[in-house]
Amino acid sequence: MNVAWFALSPWGWFVLGGILLVLEIFIPGASLVWLGIAGFITGLIGFAITLPWQAQIFIFAVLAVLAVIVGRRLSPAQGEASDRPFLNRRADALAGRILFLEIPIHGGVGAVRVDDTLWRVEGPDLPAGERVKVVRAEGAVLIVEPADQGTPTA
Incomplete structure (x- = not known):
């Protein structure tokens, strides 16, 4: 089986990360940002050490899960009461x-x-x-x- 088309370069991960960040603008939800960051980190790792495509995909998957978990902890919870509920509703x-x-x-x-x-x-x-x-x-x-x-x- 020819897997040459699976061969990923660090630049490919940067492109994927950039695409995911741009998609976040059009499909807001604060989850594609974290996947984009995982793509960029995978690209940086790819520049540091040469890895087979399977390892790159595994690293991206692990980083994506970690990034989403960290992102959820950093993002405010839905419906969480604000300390300034009338900030944009002064009247x-x-x-x-x-x-x-x-x-x-x-x-x-x-x-x-x-x-x-x-x-x-x-x-x-x-x-x-x-x-x-x-x-x-x-x-x-x-x-x-x-x-x-x-x-x-x-």
């Missing part, structure tokens, strides 16, 4: 806060100040200075209602 973090109206609500639209930012609000018509409670956020607009008596949180 959602304002739900439940009591704020003062900076601009009165007329025709259902007004504004409140949160720190150094003026936020658009929607709710029932109320005068400026009135306390409102943020019910929810719809995009960058806060939906508010009149606040109960108590101390403000902002």
Whole structure:
């Protein structure tokens, strides 16, 4: 049986590693990255020592399994709670806060100040200075209602 076409060179492993890394861009899932890294390491080993194709494939297989295991440990777990759950949803973090109206609500639209930012609000018509409670956020607009008596949180 002619196995010459199985003969792999270190450059072949580099090409395979590169292809796997490029495929990761189009098929995201963070698993092809680790296989690509295993291909590159196999190529480096191939430059260091000459190995038959069977040994190269075995080394690649072992490195691929190890790389995937290491990659899984380094990657955050799916559904894992973040220490900053509202990082990219700042408006959602304002739900439940009591704020003062900076601009009165007329025709259902007004504004409140949160720190150094003026936020658009929607709710029932109320005068400026009135306390409102943020019910929810719809995009960058806060939906508010009149606040109960108590101390403000902002």
